[in-house]
Amino acid sequence: MTELLTAAQMRAIEAAAIASGEVTGLELMERAGRGVVAAIFEEWPELAPSWGPAPKPPEYFLQNDEQGLHRAVVLCGPGNNGGDGFVVARLLKETGWDVEVFLYGDAEKLPPDARVNYVRWVEIGGVQSFEFGDDVMGPDDLTLVVDAFFGTGLVRPLEGFGSLFLSFAEERASRFPYTKIVSVDLPSAVCADSGRPIVSESFVGLPEIAAFPVTHAHLTVTFHKAKRGHYLSDGPICCGRLRFVDIGLDDFDQRVDVGQQKPALILTHERWPQYPSLPKKQGHKYSHGHALILSGGVGKGGAARLAARGALRVGAGAVTVGCPPAALIENAAQLNAIMLWNVKDVAALTDILADDRINALCLGPGMGVSDESRGLVEAGLKSGRAIVLDADALTLIGRDAPLFAMLHDRCVLTPHAGEFARLFPDIADKLAAPATKGPAYSKVDATCEAAKRAGCVVLFKGPDTVIADLSGRCSINASVYERSAPWLATAGSGDVLAGFITGLLARGFGPMQAAESGAWLQTECALSFGPGLIAEDLPEELPKVFRALGL
Numbered sequence: 180m181t182e183l184l185t186a187a188q189m190r191a192i193e194a195a196a197i198a199s200g201e202v203t204g205l206e207l208m209e210r211a212g213r214g215v216v217a218a219i220f221e222e223w224p225e226l227a228p229s230w231g232p233a234p235k236p237p238e239y240f241l242q243n244d245e246q247g248l249h250r251a252v253v254l255c256g257p258g259n260n261g262g263d264g265f266v267v268a269r270l271l272k273e274t275g276w277d278v279e280v281f282l283y284g285d286a287e288k289l290p291p292d293a294r295v296n297y298v299r300w301v302e303i304g305g306v307q308s309f310e311f312g313d314d315v316m317g318p319d320d321l322t323l324v325v326d327a328f329f330g331t332g333l334v335r336p337l338e339g340f341g342s343l344f345l346s347f348a349e350e351r352a353s354r355f356p357y358t359k360i361v362s363v364d365l366p367s368a369v370c371a372d373s374g375r376p377i378v379s380e381s382f383v384g385l386p387e388i389a390a391f392p393v394t395h396a397h398l399t400v401t402f403h404k405a406k407r408g409h410y411l412s413d414g415p416i417c418c419g420r421l422r423f424v425d426i427g428l429d430d431f432d433q434r435v436d437v438g439q440q441k442p443a444l445i446l447t448h449e450r451w452p453q454y455p456s457l458p459k460k461q462g463h464k465y466s467h468g469h470a471l472i473l474s475g476g477v478g479k480g481g482a483a484r485l486a487a488r489g490a491l492r493v494g495a496g497a498v499t500v501g502c503p504p505a506a507l508i509e510n511a512a513q514l515n516a517i518m519l520w521n522v523k524d525v526a527a528l529t530d531i532l533a534d535d536r537i538n539a540l541c542l543g544p545g546m547g548v549s550d551e552s553r554g555l556v557e558a559g560l561k562s563g564r565a566i567v568l569d570a571d572a573l574t575l576i577g578r579d580a581p582l583f584a585m586l587h588d589r590c591v592l593t594p595h596a597g598e599f600a601r602l603f604p605d606i607a608d609k610l611a612a613p614a615t616k617g618p619a620y621s622k623v624d625a626t627c628e629a630a631k632r633a634g635c636v637v638l639f640k641g642p643d644t645v646i647a648d649l650s651g652r653c654s655i656n657a658s659v660y661e662r663s664a665p666w667l668a669t670a671g672s673g674d675v676l677a678g679f680i681t682g683l684l685a686r687g688f689g690p691m692q693a694a695e696s697g698a699w700l701q702t703e704c705a706l707s708f709g710p711g712l713i714a715e716d717l718p719e720e721l722p723k724v725f726r727a728l729g730l
């Protein structure tokens with residue numbers, strides 16, 4: 180698993196490296212700028228010097244570029260992000276590019292390393308002045324905009340010419356697909372800790388992303404490790420693609436005290452070896468657990484059947500659907516390997532749970548929110564079994580304080596945004612409030628706070644699914660960048676996820692491990708299947724995913 184850093188953690192690592200005397204801030208800035216230029220050439224090899232001068236632009240360019248130079252506009256801010264920008268400008272110029280630089284801030288107030296690179300730059304190129312009304316992006320032949328206004332230091336909204344420049348860049352790139360925007364470290368209006376655009380008070384009331392000219396970069400090049408904002412909220416949309424530059428800080432990660440904050444972990448492909456429990460051990464079916472999934476009434480059983488199929492495919496030894504008597508025939512017509520029991524009421528469930536081989540429950544999908552359903556949730560919680568609470572069970576818990584109070588550390592709650600708001604309205608309000616200063620309250624903060632309050636694992640769904648337990652451990656299963664799987668937004672995929680987690684609980688996984696693995700596998704199944712996926716396909720894709728993992 181890879182650790183995601185906050186801005187404060189990144190600053191602490193950088194400070195430790197500089198304090199060690201092994202590297203200077205200036206050297207780190209040079210490595211960063213060099214890395215950005217290398218990443219640009221890797222991303223678009225046709226821009227690299229080995230390709231020679233830029234090919235002559237097509238006729239329709241209103242270009243002034245007789246020599247065939249690539250042209251870049253570099254937007255530098257008042258801090259070290261701007262310092263990186265000056266390095267990039269110098270290196271591009273040395274490669275033969277035509278480069279224009281704008282400075283958002285006062286050159287006299289630049290921090291020392293950025294100031295050195297500013298001076299180096301003005302020796303070979305000028306800093307452009309800006310008048311309102313100017314077309315600062317220049318002629319149409321613009322190849323590259325480098326956004327180096329702000330990085331991890333962003334604490335307030337961009338104003339005046341800062342925000343105007345970002346909108347100029349956006350507008351240019353939307354008109355001419357060959358104009359690429361590259362953000363240094365982070366897109367300049369995006370908070371490093373939350374991935375949320377920092378908006379001006381005057382925009383409050385409007386949707387963040389619509390109200391603020393945030394950069395939608397084609398490429399973001401970051402240093403050392405990813406920051407949380409690269410994976411949360413609007414971060415991935417604004418970053419475009421994400422590349423990493425090693426600036427030699429690996430040795431310093433362990434040497435810094437990052438304070439109380441536990442790191443958030445991103446679930447990546449590399450994490451797999453950390454779950455050696457996934458391969459099934461030898462044994463009979465009950466040594467792999469028995470999951471019970473409660474279904475709704477007549478015509479309402481699809482969600483539970485999907486969950487059951489997920490639990491069985493993920494490796495639970497036995498899976499049973501429990502339903503009211505009227506729904507038995509419907510379910511019997513659909514189920515084979517999955518067993519079916521009559522759970523006519525709370526007393527029936529309590530009787531069934533006397534069998535301690537049933538070691539994991541899933542309550543909520545298609546269950547309804549009647550008093551009877553409430554009783555079943557109460558009985559499930561009372562049994563102390565590992566339990567996944569989803570869909571209608573979350574609605575029931577959200578409106579019933581005594582039920583909420585029964586949650587325990589073997590529960591996993593799997594809310595989407597709407598369910599999360601019903602369960603934790605005050606926390607959801609904090610997350611929905613406009614982010615007017617950085618670091619802004621993030622989905623990681625919200626999920627950790629929710630898990631602590633509920634006293635159990637909370638899996639807060641989305642393309643940035645955040646999973647937290649009550650100890651503050653937190654991870655993100657991000658279906659973004661190379662793991663982007665938008666076709667997962669399909670009816671029933673949440674039921675299958677609940678089933679995956681339930682099946683893993685039955686197999687003896689801890690609640691956090693089950694939630695992490697379930698979410699990770701759901702994305703892997705979606706990626707493996709591809710577009711056109713419907714919820715039924717997810718469990719059926721698992722064998723292929725397991726085989727690819729060598730299990």
Ligand SMILES: NC(=O)C1=CN([C@@H]2O[C@H](COP(=O)(O)OP(=O)(O)OC[C@H]3O[C@@H](n4cnc5c(N)ncnc54)[C@H](O)[C@@H]3O)[C@@H](O)[C@H]2O)[C@@H](O)CC1
Pocket residue numbers: 189190192193207208211256257258259260261262263290328329330331332333334335336337338363364365402426
């Ligand atoms: N931390 C590290 O190890 C490294 C950092 N580097 C660069 O340094 C950046 C961080 O530099 P800084 O800490 O100087 O921060 P930034 O350059 O992101 O911001 C500069 C300063 O501007 C002020 N500011 C924040 N929001 C503003 C706004 N909306 N309008 C006007 N002023 C605002 C703040 O005082 C902030 O410290 C990173 O993002 C990265 O690009 C690299 O040079 C390489 C090494």
Ligand SMILES: [K+]
Pocket residue numbers: 260326327328329330362363364365366367
């Ligand atoms: K930036």
